Amino acid sequence: MLTAHPKVFEDEEQVIESHVSFEPFIRFMKEKAETTPGIRSSFYNYIIKKFESMPSLLGSFDENSDLVQYQEYLDLLIATLFPVTTDEENRVYGVGVPYKYSIFYYSEGFKQIFAINDNELKAVPAGISIEKVKRDKLIWLYKLILERVYNAPINFESDVLQTVINPETGLKRYVKVDIDARFVDVKVKGKLPEMDCSNFCSKPFKDNNLKTLQEVLPLELFALEGFVIWTIQDVTKDEVVTNIKNIVLNTNKENEEKSYTKLREGLHTLIELPDVNINLMPFLKVNGKYVLENNFAYNSIILNNTKADAQLYQQLLNYLTQNQQPLVIPNVNSETTMMYSFLKYLPFKGVKSYILIPVLHNGELLGIIEIATGTEGALGWQILTKLHAAYSLCAMMLRRSLEINTERINEVIKLKFTALQPAVEWKFNEAAWNFLHKADEPEGEIEPIQFTNVYPLYGAVDVRNSSVERGNALKEDLREQMELIAGTLQKIRTGDGPYLPLLEELEYKNNMLVQFLRDDNLVAEEEAKINDFFDHEIAPTFRHLYDGYPDLKPILEDYFTAIDPKTSHIFNHRKSYEESLQQINHVINQYLEKERETIQLSFPCYFEKYRTDGVEYNIYIGQSISPDKKYDALYLRNLSLWQLTSMAAIAKLTNKLMPTLQVPLQTTQLILVHSNPIDISFRKDERRFDVEGAYNIRYEIMKKRIDKVHINGSTERLTQPGTIALVYSYAREADEYLKYINFLQDKKVLLPGVEMLDLEELQGISGLKALRVKVNLEDDKK
Incomplete structure (x- = not known):
């Protein structure tokens, strides 16, 4: 006997009298025997005779009765209730006392999922409060009473969704528990109250309905006789798909990272393999080009979280551009990493089996699903079948990430670059809406954005004499470079350098251009002459001397060190x-x-x-x-x-x-x-x-x-x-x-x-x- 801990429902289960009885089952068999022709009628009569041959089975038992002595009859009952095609090893069922959390006959699968310490029934599912369990039990009971006694159909689903852990894999599974009461009789003790059931039939049960029912229909007026059948249906696939759908619909830029974590957990549940690493990674675009986003790259199985990521990412993109079919590698080895260069870090991460699934929408590559494990041969094409139901949702999630990325970029643009501000954004939204809903002018002009009778305030903070200060900085930089040129030319002429009369001419021209700097205002034409002298006469001459005369290198290195290597100018004062x-x-x-x-x-x-x-x-x-x-x-x-x-x-x-x-x-x-x-x-x-x-x-x-x-x-x-x-x-x-x-x-x-x-x-x-x-x-x- 599997029973809930005595203190869990200590007071609550005493509200109604309940006994085990096979009478409703035998009556059901008799009805079937009368209405079913052929050999099946004979089978039903055999069952009836078998049960009636044991007089003690025709009475009732309390929940503490030992039914082990009736094992043969219980086996026959189960064989009758479940088809012979049901897999015995995977069959999960239990037969119990009506309304009580007491199971007197159950399969091994039922015991593995719902038993605690071999003899205690797990009565409160994970994540559900005991108050909700008690309330649902009470609703189930009143539904049964109203349907059987008052013929009132009640809008309440009796099955319960529970989260359980698969004992073999340790992974989360979702099962739907249905408590079938077809073999339960509701006995009335005393006078039955008259009542209008319309309030309870037209809408779902609520807390106030229960309170009203408890006042109008006290449970001590009734008793239960028979047995209930607990059946378990694995709905993991449907539940995971539903959860993923909700994750995608509720994803925004604030919870995006958490949503990906939950989605990976859901995919792991679908695969039904322990010790598997799963990653979903979007391929973001900026200006139509793929970019690598660090937060997503961090969770990638392929990438190594190093500076080499960009190269690996490009190799991966190149491959997926040419190959849009899943890549399944049951055994990762040196040959596979040589064949697919973007997989080269897998052996270093202990990956021995790997799957890469490109996610596409209308031919566009949105991202990838990665699956990896350290067990050889653990991953094969059957994994793709298990993920098929979630593939389209993964595509929706990746598209949502692309939208979020665009939103983030637009927010930055709006904040940093455009004139659009919250105070006036409503006007732009209104104009855009009107433009989009001009059915008769699909390509017309958008209405002008105007604000009338507004009061302006203007302020300016200016840098005093900024033009003068900028001009002074320019002149000081030019003067410093011309002094440097003069000193360099003099060292070359007085040293062991070549005899080149051109150097004297350059020195003369440099001295002449210094005259421009003595004016208060350096005009654009004078500045252009000086820069032209620097760029087209000094720069090529000094570079030739540096390359052709090793003895002059120390002198010219001093010059090249002082100037900007990109522009060949001095910018110290302007900087x-x-x-x-x-x-x-x-x-x-x-x-x-x-x-x-x-x-x-x-x-x-x-x-x-x-x-x-x-x-x-x-x-x-x-x-x-x-x-x-x-x-x-x-x-x-x-x-x-x-x-x-x-x-x-x-x-x-x-x-x-x-x-x-x-x-x-x-x-x-x-x-x-x-x-x-x-x-x-x-x-x-x-x-x-x-x-x-x-x-x-x-x-x-x-x-x-x-x-x-x-x-x-x-x-x-x-x-x-x-x-x-x-x-x-x-x-x-x-x-x-x-x-x-x-x-x-x-x-x-x-x-x-x-x-x-x-x-x-x-x-x-x-x-x-x-x-x-x-x-x-x-x-x-x-």
Whole structure:
């Protein structure tokens, strides 16, 4: 007898009286004998007589009764219930007490799966709570009562899916357990309550249904007599395929790695072999070319996780391009690795049997399935048959990885390269949807992306005298190289070198070109002459002397060491300038990227920045940017205050950075105040927003011309290091910003005092004025 541990269902199984009885079976046989013609009727009568010849079998037994003495009759019962074609060794069944977890007759296969310590029944499947098991048992019981007593069909599947471990392979299997109650009678004790069963027949059982039933139909009113038949069906293949399908459907970029792990486990279960390594690897593409992704390569059986991976991967691609059939190698040896060079590391990994399956969709190679084991001859063509049901799902998984890879690339492009931002993305989505659903214009133009009545904010952080500093760096590099050339030529002429009058001519020409560097501004034509002298006269001459005269090598090696080997020029000062400029721009960009997220919290706005010698940015805010959120002027005022505050912060950051720069560059801060709304539209050719309409063009002209504007009646530039300049047109605009300036001066962000300035006339623009205020560049004292 296999029974569950007494404490598992200690109270729950006492709710109804239950006995083993063969009477329902004998009655069933009699009905069959009366309705079945021929020899089978005689067989049924034989069984009936056999059971009736043993009077003790016609009564009932409690669950503790010893039925071993009736082994002959139980064998006959099983032979009757199961067809003779059933494989005896693989047959899994049990005969038990109704409603109880007590099995009094069972096959060896049943015992291997469900027995614990030979005599205890595993009553609670892995991964299922005991509360669910008890609930399902109770539903099963009430279903039986309602169907037998009230003739009410109940919507409840009595079979239970369980996960078991195959004792031979140690692998997970899925089995469906069905408890057949056809040979169970439900006895009524006392008066049967009247009830309407429609509430229980029309929908699945729920917890509240059970509570109601327990109140209306107490279980002490009933008793069970007969026996139940436990039958087990292996549904591993169907269940694994279903699980893999769910894995594929639920895979996204966050759980992709875990999904592949689960999928490999599912494939391992299908193969039914222990000690097998399985890998599914997508072949990702960028711009139509296959690329090797490190995370997937790490799990590969073929690749060695070294720098040689790229070569092996290319060899594998070359093979699969020509051969799209599975490669099955039952015995891996030196001959197979020589034949297939991409398999050369298999012996070092202990692989002795290997299968490579290309996964294709519409002729396109999506990836591979790899299977390997350390047992010779363990893998053959029969493995492909077992994986057939999952092949299409593997293809779906690999296609999903390709989609995820594309999503990741698009996210980076959107984040790093394009003007499209979350604040305005809804408008692009709407336009794309409308474009896709124009049934009558399948190839029409997409609608324009426009935002009306938005308020612009413009700011520019410029590197002071950047053109001058760049020109100085260029001149210093040219001067340094020309001095090096002069010194090299002099050493050659005064040494043991060849007598070549041409060298004197080169020295003369070098000295003449130095004159260009004495001018304040080196024009492009002069720079071109110097570079042409370096490239077409000095470089080939020095290279010839180096190759032809060994005695001159030490002198010329000093020259070649000092210049850049790729360009044959000196870039020391220009490199220092560019690195200093990059440091400044990096600090500004890093600050603005962080602030970009912050300013979106109050009201969504469009924020674009672009690099010049410094950084410029445009911000647009208004109701049309975010139609679903009510716009108010306070959001613009809030953004204006942020703009002034952020400019002060940037001035302080770049000033603090200056001692670390190779070239001590300074920045200026400029704000253009424009209180009137404008319209903007997205220019598809430039992939950026621009102003719309003739009136709004004035705003764009102002942005382009105020960066180098002078104070009226002087040669002083408006923008100066350590200050913020605010250009405006109307007095009300100045009044608004003066409030912000006073506030920030009180907070010691800005220094006391404000300059009220008139600006020079600009082409097409007149009457501009400016505020200029100094930034407190000192570290905070508190």
